[in-house]
Each structure stands twice: as structure tokens, then as C-alpha cells.
Amino acid sequence: MRAIYHFLRRDNVAAIIFVLPFVIGLVAFLLVPMAMSFYYSLTRFNILRPPEFIGLDNYRRMLQDVRLRDSMQATFYFVFVSVPLRLAFALGIAMLLFKSTKMMGIYRAMYYLPSLLGGSVAVAILWRRMFFVTGTFNSILDVFGLNRNFPWLGDVRTAIWTLILLAVWQFGSAMLIFLAGLKQIPDSYYEAASIDGAGKSRQFFRITLPLITPTIFFNLIMQTIGGFLTFNSAFIITEGGPLGSTNFFALYMFNHTFAWSNAGYAAALAWFMLLLLAILASILFITKRFWVYEGGFS
Amino acid sequence: MKKALRFTVVIAILVALALVVVACRNDEPEPVATPEPTPTPEAQAEATPEPTEEPGDEPVDQVELTFAWWGGDFRAEQTHYVLDMFIEQSDQVSYIHRSVASFADYWPMLAIQAAAGTLPDVMQQDVSRLLEYQASNLFTNMAPFIADGRINLTDIPQSVVDAGTIGGEVIALPIGMNVAAMLYNATLLEELGLEAPRNMTLDQFIELAETIYEMSGVRTNWAHNDPANQMEVHLRAQGVNFFEGNGLGATADHFVEFFATIARGINDGWHIRPEHIAGREGAEQNSMWYPPGDENANLRTWNTPVWSNMLNGYLHDSPEDMEIGMTTYPSNNPIAGNFGRASMFLSMTSHTNHPDAAASLISFWMNSLEAHEHMLGERGVIVNPVIAAAVYDQLDEGPRRQTEFVGWVNNGNSSPFNPTRPEGAAEVIAELNDVRDQVTHGNMTPEAAAEHFYQVASGILW
Numbered sequence: 001m002r003a004i005y006h007f008l009r010r011d012n013v014a015a016i017i018f019v020l021p022f023v024i025g026l027v028a029f030l031l032v033p034m035a036m037s038f039y040y041s042l043t044r045f046n047i048l049r050p051p052e053f054i055g056l057d058n059y060r061r062m063l064q065d066v067r068l069r070d071s072m073q074a075t076f077y078f079v080f081v082s083v084p085l086r087l088a089f090a091l092g093i094a095m096l097l098f099k100s101t102k103m104m105g106i107y108r109a110m111y112y113l114p115s116l117l118g119g120s121v122a123v124a125i126l127w128r129r130m131f132f133v134t135g136t137f138n139s140i141l142d143v144f145g146l147n148r149n150f151p152w153l154g155d156v157r158t159a160i161w162t163l164i165l166l167a168v169w170q171f172g173s174a175m176l177i178f179l180a181g182l183k184q185i186p187d188s189y190y191e192a193a194s195i196d197g198a199g200k201s202r203q204f205f206r207i208t209l210p211l212i213t214p215t216i217f218f219n220l221i222m223q224t225i226g227g228f229l230t231f232n233s234a235f236i237i238t239e240g241g242p243l244g245s246t247n248f249f250a251l252y253m254f255n256h257t258f259a260w261s262n263a264g265y266a267a268a269l270a271w272f273m274l275l276l277l278a279i280l281a282s283i284l285f286i287t288k289r290f291w292v293y294e295g296g297f298s
Numbered sequence: 299m300k301k302a303l304r305f306t307v308v309i310a311i312l313v314a315l316a317l318v319v320v321a322c323r324n325d326e327p328e329p330v331a332t333p334e335p336t337p338t339p340e341a342q343a344e345a346t347p348e349p350t351e352e353p354g355d356e357p358v359d360q361v362e363l364t365f366a367w368w369g370g371d372f373r374a375e376q377t378h379y380v381l382d383m384f385i386e387q388s389d390q391v392s393y394i395h396r397s398v399a400s401f402a403d404y405w406p407m408l409a410i411q412a413a414a415g416t417l418p419d420v421m422q423q424d425v426s427r428l429l430e431y432q433a434s435n436l437f438t439n440m441a442p443f444i445a446d447g448r449i450n451l452t453d454i455p456q457s458v459v460d461a462g463t464i465g466g467e468v469i470a471l472p473i474g475m476n477v478a479a480m481l482y483n484a485t486l487l488e489e490l491g492l493e494a495p496r497n498m499t500l501d502q503f504i505e506l507a508e509t510i511y512e513m514s515g516v517r518t519n520w521a522h523n524d525p526a527n528q529m530e531v532h533l534r535a536q537g538v539n540f541f542e543g544n545g546l547g548a549t550a551d552h553f554v555e556f557f558a559t560i561a562r563g564i565n566d567g568w569h570i571r572p573e574h575i576a577g578r579e580g581a582e583q584n585s586m587w588y589p590p591g592d593e594n595a596n597l598r599t600w601n602t603p604v605w606s607n608m609l610n611g612y613l614h615d616s617p618e619d620m621e622i623g624m625t626t627y628p629s630n631n632p633i634a635g636n637f638g639r640a641s642m643f644l645s646m647t648s649h650t651n652h653p654d655a656a657a658s659l660i661s662f663w664m665n666s667l668e669a670h671e672h673m674l675g676e677r678g679v680i681v682n683p684v685i686a687a688a689v690y691d692q693l694d695e696g697p698r699r700q701t702e703f704v705g706w707v708n709n710g711n712s713s714p715f716n717p718t719r720p721e722g723a724a725e726v727i728a729e730l731n732d733v734r735d736q737v738t739h740g741n742m743t744p745e746a747a748a749e750h751f752y753q754v755a756s757g758i759l760w
């Protein structure tokens with residue numbers, strides 16, 4: 001007993017025990033599944049029975065997959081439109097909410113709410129109903145005499161925009177991070193600027209924007225990765241249609257895994273996505289030194 | 299003090315870890331029901347024979363089963379009722395855990411369970427998945443249970459058993475007979491003075507569709523819902539099958555007419571626009587009655603191509619003032635095109651730990667008059683002729699009309715059908731949906747669509 005006590009009291013033993021929960025989680029829930037998924041990507045695997053090794057066939061198949069090409073196109077379009085819009089919106093709202101009055105706490109909570117709800121199935125269903133031909137959105141247009149029963153979800157040009165709108169509406173988490181970033185900028189900068197005669201917009205572009213570039217950078221990386229993995233809204237609202245215009249990558253992967261019994265191919269797709277995200281993130285990191293301010297606030 | 303605290307924390311973490319390890323170590327088969335969630339206290343109490351039991355009685359070990367099916371609310375109500383009825387009269391089964399999903403969500407759910415080795419004891423099965431599941435050893439062959447009467451099929455015709463027999467193994471037992479059926483708004487047709495006779499040819503059908511559109515603005519649904527089924531009838535009318543063995547049974551030329559009919563309907567206006575079908579939800583927004591109002595006539599259709607057993611649901615969900623008619627799918631050779639088939643099956647999976655109890659549930663389903671008096675043909679025409687005859691007088695309008703319709707199709711108005719589909723068929727059908735959309739959006743000519751579909755489908759079924 002005394003020996004155990006002494007053993008446990010040693011610093012490195014304690015350290016190992018404290019990191020163990022994390023290490024076990026990392027190995028069991030990340031590294032092992034990743035290794036398995038890589039193996040599956042080299043097999044023909046329908047989930048129901050053991051995988052059968054086929055080498056690089058799945059990766060070769062990707063090169064000729066027309067639906068994959070269309071799916072990539074839809075995903076890129078969605079990410080490159082929705083992420084900047086969402087960040088701009090989040091920053092705009094953060095600027096508005098960056099005043100310390102009594103009501104601000106409530107406003108911030110209210111504006112954050114859509115992000116809590118946004119990924120949920122219930123909101124997706126609500127969205128589908130809103131944009132149906134006879135849905136709320138067309139009824140509102142009707143009030144202004146604009147209703148032509150336009151099928152927002154069924155038209156190739158507009159379906160993806162309903163999803164973009166939903167994504168932009170979920171600006172809350174980015175907004176909170178922007179708020180934190182804004183708080184870091186010392187008031188004295190603004191005071192000095194106004195004494196020197198700089199107006200509000202000049203202050204925004206010359207002080208605020210440059211000084212929150214680290215926050216913008218962080219949000220950009222996180223939201224881009226999140227955007228590429230968008231699944232719920234496309235799965236529920238548009239089911240990938242019309243004409244595959246919202247058949248996002250994650251949905252395509254899901255269908256291959258579960259609906260079409262090609263889990264092997266889907267695993268290969270997942271690795272392709274990982275590679276793609278790694279490249280995109282590296283590009284963002286390379287551009288970082290051209291536009292991100294990394295000095296302090298002194 | 300500090301050291302003591304650290305010691306306590308370290309011990310606490312170790313204990314927690316030990317608990318996790320112990321909790322994870324339940325891969326050895328337990329005597330009672332591994333796949334099911336932990337039994338509830340009441341269930342456990344039930345499972346243990348009461349000590350007060352008479353000494354003469356053999357204590358019966360009661361078990362819990364799992365059962366999964368697909369379908370809507372209407373079916374769910376009935377299924378719950380029947381399962382409860384079974385539990386009440388069973389001396390083997392104390393509880394049945396249930397999972398239900400829509401047809402589309404059902405297969406992903408089951409695939410995950412299959413991978414985890416936790417398939418339900420008894421599951422509803424579909425012809426399109428039989429080969430795939432059998433090849434993966436996910437079924438228990440029911441032949442021995444049938445041979446010794448644990449599954450009693452005395453009253454069931456051999457042809458019914460054959461429908462779920464593959465490679466000499468009885469892997470699935472049909473629980474309803476079904477035919478492809480086009481349901482339509484009979485009230486509207488009557489108002490317009492039109493009729494949708496059975497065994498319509500494609501030309502008659504197109505003429506009818508055009509007339510309805512001209513007179514009322516209401517359009518036709520020919521290509522949506524289940525295009526694979528429509529395609530199947532269409533190909534059979536040309537003397538070929540959609541699938542044959544592990545590949546396609548037809549060539550690109552055979553597919554052209556199907557796509558050409560869609561293109562014609564879209565160009566001439568009588569076919570519903572694809573963007574008006576998108577985004578609809580379930581029975582409530584069915585294109586036959588939603589959205590209501592004369593101004594929305596061109597967002598509605600007079601018909602929906604479905605299955606005969608869906609008549610009950612349609613009668614249940616449609617507006618009260620709408621009569622629902624039922625006819626065959628149109629094709630150029632209706633008798634060659636029409637087919638009857640077993641619709642839903644019950645299978646005992648290979649993951650069951652209680653084959654005897656599972657068999658008793660299946661046997662109950664095949665033979666219980668009380669159960670069928672409640673379900674009354676909701677899953678299609680009852681396969682047990684004795685029960686079918688016994689409940690006929692109690693049948694509602696829906697099942698009665700189904701029985702008549704299925705009987706009519708099967709007696710001289712159809713030809714035999716090979717229903718099993720190869721692995722990869724699900725993806726081919728998804729591709730058919732995509733190509734159909736290309737045609738309805740006017741992005742592909744029928745010839746190009748047929749050729750493209752043939753190429754892609756052949757590539758999938760390698």
C-alpha cells in the first residue's frame with residue numbers, strides 16, 4: 001500500500017494518469033477509426049459483410065465520377081458564397097452589439113439563438129416549409145403583390161440560395177468570436193483617431209478591421225472547414241436536388257455509405273476531402289502573413 | 299494537504315478508468331439478450347418466474363425481442379397494436395423493442411445495426427435487399443422452423459413461401475401481396491366526364507393526361523415517386539427485365555421510350571414540373587390534393603404511380619370529398635408489363651439470440667386471425683387464404699378493393715416477375731432519378747438520357 005502510494009506520488013506518474021483520458025479518447029475515437037477508414041478506402045465494402053481488398057480502385061473511380069465532380073462544384077459554390085457572407089454578417093452584427101448598454105446581453109443571446117437552432121432538423125424542416133411553392137416566403141411576397149408561386153426549392157438557380165441563407169443566418173458563433181476580438185482593441189486608439197479627425201468609417205477600415213484580422217483569420221478557417229462538411233440542411237431541405245445542385249460532398253458521401261452500400265468508396269471520398277481541406281488550410285496559412293496583423297496592442 | 303488532494307484525484311481518475319474498462323468489456327455473450335438495451339425493472343421482474351407459481355408448472359424463461367419495420371404513422375399504430383397483442387398471448391416473450399423509419403431511412407439504420415451485429419430479431423424486408431443481406435449471411439434460414447412447425451405454414455400456399463426462398467433457404471416470408479397501381483382522383487375525372495380504365499395503353503394514357511390538363515389545368519405524375527417501378531413495367535412490356543442476374547436486363551434502346559414520354563409530357567405541359575414536386579412532405583402535401591384551390595391546379599396532379607397496398611393510406615389521408623380510384627400503370631403491352639409480387643416480408647436475422655421466440659412471432663403474424671382482424675390488409679393482400687376469407691367481410695373499402703384489384707391483376711392480367719435485384723441496384727435507381735431530373739429539366743434528350751443511364755448503370759453493376 002505504501003509502495004503504491006509512493007509510486008502514485010511521483011510527478012511523471014501523476015502526469016501520465018492525468019493525460020490518459022485524453023490519450024485513450026484520441027486513440028480510440030480518432031486514430032483507430034482513421035486507420036480503419038483508410039483501410040476501408042482500399043476495399044470494396046458494403047458495411048453488411050467484411051471488406052474485400054481492391055487496392056486503389058476506389059481512388060481511380062473518383063477520377064471518372066461525374067457526380068463527384070458536380071458535387072464538388074456545388075460544395076465549393078456553397079462554401080465560397082456562404083462563408084464570406086456569414087462572416088460579413090457576423091462582423092456587422094458584432095459591431096452593432098459592441099456597445100455596453102443594459103440590454104446588450106439580451107440582444108447578444110437573441111442573435112446567438114439561430115446558431116443553436118440552425119443545425120437542427122426542426123429548423124431544416126421549417127425552412128423547407130417556408131420555401132415551398134405555397135410556403136410562408138411566397139405568402140409574404142404575395143402581400144407585396146410579388147407572388148408568382150416561385151418554386152424556390154425546386155429551381156436549380158435558387159435552391160442552393162435557400163441553404164446559403166440558412167447558413168448565413170447561423171452567424172452566432174462567429175459573431176461571439178468577433179465580439180471578443182473587438183473588445184481587445186484599446187479605446188485609446190479610437191480616441192486618438194477621433195481627435196485626429198477620423199470619421200467612423202475611416203476608423204473601421206483603418207483601426208478595427210486591421211486589428212481584428214487574427215479573429216477574421218480564425219473564423220475563416222473554422223467556417224470554411226465547417227462549410228465543406230455541411231450535411232443536415234442539404235439532406236433535409238433539398239435532398240441534394242434539384243439536378244444535384246445541392247448535392248454537397250458530405251451528403252454524397254453519406255449516400256454512398258448508407259443508401260448505396262459503397263462504404264469503401266465513401267471512405268476514399270473522405271480521405272480525398274481531408275486532403276482537400278488540408279491544402280485549403282495551408283493556402284490560407286500561407287496567405288496569412290500578407291493580411292493578418294500579428295503584433296500586440298500596446 | 300495538497301499532496302493528499304492530488305492523491306485523491308489520481309485515485310478517483312484510476313477508479314473512473316477502471317469503470318470504463320469494465321463497462322466496455324461486455325463482448326462475451328450474456329445468457330439474456332445481448333442486442334437489446336438493458337431490460338427495464340418491470341421486464342426483469344416479469345422475466346423471473348414468480349416463486350408462488352404452482353410446482354407443476356415448468357418455469358418459462360421469458361425473453362425480449364426486437365422488431366423493425368418501415369412505414370408511416372398509420373402502419374405504426376397497427377403494428378404496435380399487433381405486437382402488443384402477441385406479447386399478451388405469448389408465454390415466451392415479455393417485451394418487444396421496436397424501431398420504425400421511413401423506407402429511405404430504414405436501410406441506413408439497418409446497415410449500421412448489421413455492421414454492429416445488432417440487427418433486430420425479426421425485421422421487415424424488401425425484395426430489393428434480399429440478395430445483399432443473404433450474401434452477407436444476415437438471415438437465419440427458416441426452413442427448419444417450418445419443417446418442425448415452430449413456424450406454422452399449413453394454410454399458406456407454397457408459391458408464397460417460394461417468393462422468399464433463395465438458393466434453397468427460406469430467408470423471408472411474405473406478409474402481403476401487392477401490385478403496381480396508379481391511384482387517381484376519381485372525383486375529378488368524374489367531374490370532367492372521363493375514365494381511367496384498367497390496362498390502359500401508353501397512348502390512351504397520354505391522351506387522357508392531355509385532356510385532363512386542357513380541361514382543368516391539373517397535371518399528371520408519371521415520372522416521380524418510384525420511377526424504377528414505372529421503368530420496370532415499361533421494360534417488361536417490351537419483353538425485357540430491368541435487372542437480370544448481376545447486371546441490367548435491358549439495353550439503351552429499351553430505355554428511350556420511358557424518357558421520351560417524360561420529355562413529351564413536360565414539353566406539352568401535361569406532366570407536373572419537377573420544381574413543383576420538390577420539397578413536398580409526406581401525405582399532407584401529396585400532389586393529388588396539395589396545394590388546394592383552383593388557382594393552384596397546375597401544382598397538383600390527378601394521379602400518383604404507387605403500389606396497391608398504399609390505397610389504405612391514401613383513403614386515410616386524402617380530403618373527405620375526394621374519391622380515390624385505382625388502375626394499372628400504362629404500358630404498350632399491359633399484360634406483359636403488369637406484375638404481382640410479394641410486397642413486404644418478415645425475416646429472422648442471423649443476429650437473433652432467441653430464434654424460437656422470433657419464430658413464434660413470425661408464426662403469429664402468418665396465422666393470427668385476431669392480428670389480421672386489426673391490420674385488415676394494411677401491408678397488402680393477406681397471404682393466408684384462410685384468414686383472407688375469414689376477414690373479408692370485415693374489410694374496409696380500401697383492403698376490399700385491393701383484394702379485388704390484386705386478384706384481377708394476378709388472374710390473367712399480368713405475367714410472372716423475377717423480383718430480386720442485384721447489389722448496386724439501389725445506386726442504379728438513384729442514378730435513374732438523376733437522369734429523370736435531367737430530362738424533366740430539359741437538359742438531356744431522351745436518346746442521350748437512355749444512353750447515359752445505360753452507361754452509368756452498367757458501370758455501377760460491375
